[in-house]
Structures are given as C-alpha cells and as structure tokens.
Amino acid sequence: MSGKDTFEPRIVAFLCNWCSYTAADLAGIARLKYPGNVRIIRVMCSGRVAPGFILKAFHEGADGVLVGGCHPGDCHYLEGNYKTLKRKLVMDRLLDQFGIEKDRFRLEWISGAEGEKLARVANEMTERVRRLGPLGRTRERLARADALELRNEGGAASG
Amino acid sequence: MADKLKLALYWAASCGGCEIAVLDIDEKILKVAELADIYLWPVALDFKYKDVEALADGFLDVCLFNGAIRNSEQREIAELLRRKSKVMVAFGACACYGGIPSLANQFDRDQIFGRVYFDTPSTVNPGKVLPQTSYRVPEGELHLPTFYNAVYKLDDAVKVDYYLPGCPPPPSLIWTAVEAIVSGNLPPPGSVIAEEKAVCHFCTKRKDEKTVTAFRRVHEFIPDPEKCLLEQGIICSGPVTRGGCGERCLSANMPCRGCFGPTPEAIEQGANMLGAVATMVEGKDEQALAKALETVVDPLGTFYRFTLADSFLRLRNRSLTAREAERAGAAPAPKEVAS
Numbered sequence: 001m002s003g004k005d006t007f008e009p010r011i012v013a014f015l016c017n018w019c020s021y022t023a024a025d026l027a028g029i030a031r032l033k034y035p036g037n038v039r040i041i042r043v044m045c046s047g048r049v050a051p052g053f054i055l056k057a058f059h060e061g062a063d064g065v066l067v068g069g070c071h072p073g074d075c076h077y078l079e080g081n082y083k084t085l086k087r088k089l090v091m092d093r094l095l096d097q098f099g100i101e102k103d104r105f106r107l108e109w110i111s112g113a114e115g116e117k118l119a120r121v122a123n124e125m126t127e128r129v130r131r132l133g134p135l136g137r138t139r140e141r142l143a144r145a146d147a148l149e150l151r152n153e154g155g156a157a158s159g
Numbered sequence: 160m161a162d163k164l165k166l167a168l169y170w171a172a173s174c175g176g177c178e179i180a181v182l183d184i185d186e187k188i189l190k191v192a193e194l195a196d197i198y199l200w201p202v203a204l205d206f207k208y209k210d211v212e213a214l215a216d217g218f219l220d221v222c223l224f225n226g227a228i229r230n231s232e233q234r235e236i237a238e239l240l241r242r243k244s245k246v247m248v249a250f251g252a253c254a255c256y257g258g259i260p261s262l263a264n265q266f267d268r269d270q271i272f273g274r275v276y277f278d279t280p281s282t283v284n285p286g287k288v289l290p291q292t293s294y295r296v297p298e299g300e301l302h303l304p305t306f307y308n309a310v311y312k313l314d315d316a317v318k319v320d321y322y323l324p325g326c327p328p329p330p331s332l333i334w335t336a337v338e339a340i341v342s343g344n345l346p347p348p349g350s351v352i353a354e355e356k357a358v359c360h361f362c363t364k365r366k367d368e369k370t371v372t373a374f375r376r377v378h379e380f381i382p383d384p385e386k387c388l389l390e391q392g393i394i395c396s397g398p399v400t401r402g403g404c405g406e407r408c409l410s411a412n413m414p415c416r417g418c419f420g421p422t423p424e425a426i427e428q429g430a431n432m433l434g435a436v437a438t439m440v441e442g443k444d445e446q447a448l449a450k451a452l453e454t455v456v457d458p459l460g461t462f463y464r465f466t467l468a469d470s471f472l473r474l475r476n477r478s479l480t481a482r483e484a485e486r487a488g489a490a491p492a493p494k495e496v497a498s
Contacts, residue, residue, distance in 0.1 A: 051433045052426030052471075059471035072443065085445060086437040089452045094433060097265065097459035099475040137472060149307050150234060150316055 009063035009129040011038045013122070014049045018076040019111050020068030026115030034122035037129075038066065045069070046107075047080025051087055051094075054105065061138040064104045064129040066121065071109040081109070103128040104135060164195035164341055165220045167211070167240055168250075170202060171233035172260045172310060173226030177251040178202045180327030181223070184334050194341055199240070208236065211243060219243045221340050223323075225250040227260045227468060228311040232304035241317040246345075248336065252326040252418045254313040255351075257468020259326070261310040262460060264467050264474045268308045312468045322351040326418035326465060329405050353403030357422050358415045361402045364388065370441050374454040377413060384412045389439065392454075394461055399431040418465045429462035429470055436462075 015021040021042045027034065043049060046069025057065050067088070069081040088107045095105055108121050170178060182188055198219055199206045222244035228234050241247055252258040263271060276284055294301045313319055323336055336352050339345050346352070354361070366387045375392045382388055388395040388409070396417035397409070404419050421428035440451045455461065463470055 050426060050430065052430035055427060055430050055471040082443055083438045086440055086448055086452065087434055089445075089449050090433050090437040090455055090458055093455075094429075094458040094462070097457075097475070098472045100472075142473060146309075146311070146315060149309065150228070150311065 007130055007133060009037050009126060009132075009134070010061060011064040011066055011122075011125055011129060012057040012062040013038050013040045013066040013068060014043050014046065014053065015040055015068040015110075016046045016048075016070060016076075016081075017042055017044050019070035019074065020046070020108075020118065022112035023068070023110045023114050023118040026112065027119045028115075030115050032115055032119040034119040035126045037126045038122045045075065045077050045080035046084040047075070047077065049084060051091055054091065058100070058104075058135060058137050059139055063132070063135045064106070064125055066125055067107045068110045068118070068121075069107070071111055074111065100135065100137075101132055103132060165218060166191075166195040166197050167199040167219050167222040167244060168197065168202075169199060169222065169224050169226075169236060169240060171224065171226030171237065171254070171313075172229035173251065173253045173258070175202065177225035177253075177327045180251070180325075180330065180333060183327075184330045184337075187330075187334060191337060194337075208239070211239060214243050216242050217245055219245065221246045221248060223248050223250040224313055225254050225327075227253040227257050228307070228313065228316050229260060229263075230304040230306050234311075234316050235304075237313060237316045246320045246340065247313075247317065248321045248323055249313045249319045250323050251328055252324055252420065252465040254319075255322045255324045255469075256420045256466040257310055257312045258418075258465050261312070261466075261468035262464070264309050265459065266475065268306055272306075309474055310468055315468070320348045321346070322349075322420075324351060324353055324401065324419045325404055326416075329407065331405060332403060351401065351420070351423075353401050353419055355423055356402050358397035358400045358402045358404065358406060358409070358419070361406055362387075362397055362409050362415075363406075364409065366390070369439050371439050372441055373451045374436070376456065382412060388412075388414045389436075394436055394455065396428075396432055396462075396464075398435045399425055399428050416464055417462075420466055420469070427470055428466045429459075432462040433458060 015024055021040070024040055046067055049067050054065050067084060069084050070076065072081060075081040084107065091105065092102065096102070106121070106125055110118050110121065168181065197204060198214065199211050222240045224237065224240060224247060226233065228237060249255045253260055272289055276282060276289055277287065290303055292303050292305050321336070323332060325332065332352060364387045365385055367390060369390060371390065371392045373392060374394055377393060382391045382393055389397070393414050395414035397415040399422060400415055400417045401419040401422050408415055417428060417432070421431070425431045436455060437452060440448060442448050442451060467473065
C-alpha cells in the first residue's frame, strides 16, 4: 500500500474453458511470462460471466477485471461470446457512471492458439491498472466509511 | 385496552407516498385505530420526540419506518425507535434499499449543495450561504442535522426485523403485515413481506421471443397492452424484481420500475437487469450493437432506480474518497482522477 510504483494490482480474469483458458495453458507450456497479478477463474463460457460477477469482483477487492472469450463466430456454444459483448457495451457505460476508469474492465477475444496474446493482454492490463492505482471499492473500505459517517460523527460535521 | 398494539410510524428521507399508502388501506384504517395505539406519527399526529424518549425500551410493539437515512436526525430517530420497538419494519423501497433518494449517491455532499444552493437557475444566493449544523444567535446556539455524504438504507443504521418493499407498499401487503403483527403470526426475522418469484411470473401479458433491435421509452409510443413490454422494446424490470406488488404498473400498461427490489436469488438487481436487457438486442456487429444499446438511456439510473444504496458499488468513486478525506482532515484522497 505504499507508493504507486510498488502497487501490485489484483486483477480477476474470467477465462472461457474452450479458448482463453486454453491460451493460458499454452502460455504456461510455452514458458511465456505474465504477471501473477492476474488471478484466473475458469468459466465454461464468457457468456457465463454475469454482470454481477464483475461488480462483485470489484466489491471484493479487485482493481481490474478481465474477461476472455473465443473470437466471434468461434464460441463453443455458438453465441455465448456475443452475449458477453452486448453486456460489455452497457457495462462500460455503467462503470463510467460509477466513476470507475475504463482501463479497469476489459473484454478480449483470445483463441486457444493465442498464448502470446493472453500474456500480452495480461501484461498490458497489469501495467495500466498499476498506473491507475488501487480501486479500493472493497466492502471493508465501504464499511469503514459508513462507520465514520453513521456511528461516529466525532464533531466532524460540516454544513 | 391494555393489549392494544403499540405502534409508531416514522418518515425519514422519503417523499411522503408511504404515508399515503398507509391511509390507502381505506376504511381498514379505522380498524387499525381500534387495534392499535399510535405513539408517534409525525405526518398525522402531534407527538414529540421527547414523548418517545420517555417510553421504556421495547415498549412499542412495532415501528413502521419509511424513508432512507440521509442525515443525522434520521439516524438518531431510527436508533431511538429501534430501542423503543420490539419489531422494526423497513417500510417501502427507500427504507429497504435506499430507494429513489439513494440515486443521489452518484454525487457527494459538496456537489449536491453546490447544485442546490448555488447553481440552479432559480437560486439567488449572493452571500454564498450554506446551511450550518450550528449557528450562534443572541438567544443561544441553533442546531441543524448533519447532511450525510451518502444515502443509506435503514439496516445500515439499525437492525431491521422485516422488510415491506414497494414504492409505496401496496395496501394489500400492508394489511397482510398488520394482520400478521396483530395476530402474532410472524414470519422468521429478516423476511421480506412479498413473493419469492419475479414480477414476470405474475404478469399476464403474452410472452414470446425476447429479442429487440433497440429500446424505446414510454413517452415515445403506446405499447400493445396484451404483449410483453420488454419484447416491445420498453425496459421493464419484471424479470429481476420481486413479485407481490399486484402488478399495478403493468395493468396500467406501464413497465415495472423495480421498486420491490431484487428476487431472492439475484446476485444484484441492477447487474441482473443489465444482463437481461443487453442480451435482448439482436445483431453481431460490434458497432451496430453499440449504437443499438445506446438506446438504454442512463443504465445506472434505470437498473438501480430503487436499489443503489443496496448495490455492490453503491457510490460514485468520488463520493467515497471525498468522504474519507474529509473525515481524516487530510489532503484529497488518492483516487478518482488517474495520474
């Protein structure tokens, strides 16, 4: 929690079983380096990533959220990734309304053969979020702020 | 008369509609008067806070508390009524989930005061006067409640036993609650007094294919009253909203706005609604989709219309950092503008 230079962001990555997760496997086999800041959660399809997962990830302490799916037309379930895209287009606008920077949420199409792309996206995203600094939307921080306001006015009242 | 129900009703950050809803049980209100002694009801009866303070703790059987917590007076009275009441009921969407007032959580106090006391076209305030929490006059010191940086739901401030949602709660449910309380036949604490299933389950409109090319708003056309409103491109919160309201909006051919809050299994009402709405739009081309989805005007205000104070993110980032900085008496907090 010191300066921004040493800040290590926590990035939650929801990767689909058929493409992006396979790409992560490939990246591992190919010994490509990408930062441990990216914590991968395997889902069967990017379409399974309900908008609530993304918001909950931020709420639980993520500084960034990455969703990885198959390229358009390649979805194992035919249209799951299109559903993800549609939600993402609205989610971008919602996060903006919440004051959360664009770079903290990213959707990428990464095929099973693109281990390199996965590593590149993971690197890029980690750097961008590192530059933004901690999001700090955790439930603990919210609770602390609430406690300050609701339980302990402490004479700090102002008009 | 010893076993008459001892009742208090209070309004905090609310519009007054919940008070009207209590009267909307019509002639049954006379029955309430027969069954209950009222000890506080600011909108209708002239009791003072000190009358309530004088009561023994736990003296009141039930408090029906409507409205969200916007300032320190509301919090204090919530705490007082909690101490004095055996059963605390969050009455209406604002007390349950923050309601419409919690949409103000997109802004912090400075922004709200700036808008209200300086910027609105009808404001004339050359002295830049803002309300003060304490002010000296020759007769002594005057006090005003502290206006909080955020709006809270009732259970952020005190323990709540039952939730009676709605904007306002429908008379039938109010009566259900009153009867349950009078008979002592109460559900487990923490229960929401409404249905478990979504509004769509109760809606009688015809439902076919959930696909649209764009969304439209209610003032733009008159929808077919027989057909699902979502399928006609009107954003209707029925799929993610708890039923039990009697579908009054839908029978007037208006969409569900979500005032009953999330269904029990929803991750979050707003997020679930976003998912449901966005995936209805047809197409595969990103640019065309982006354009079509721009017809979802104001996603935050639409999806979180009644539940912003009860959501994962709850506030615009600025409100949170400003609040902490102010309390710490420190320099501006580290975030909001990325360096």
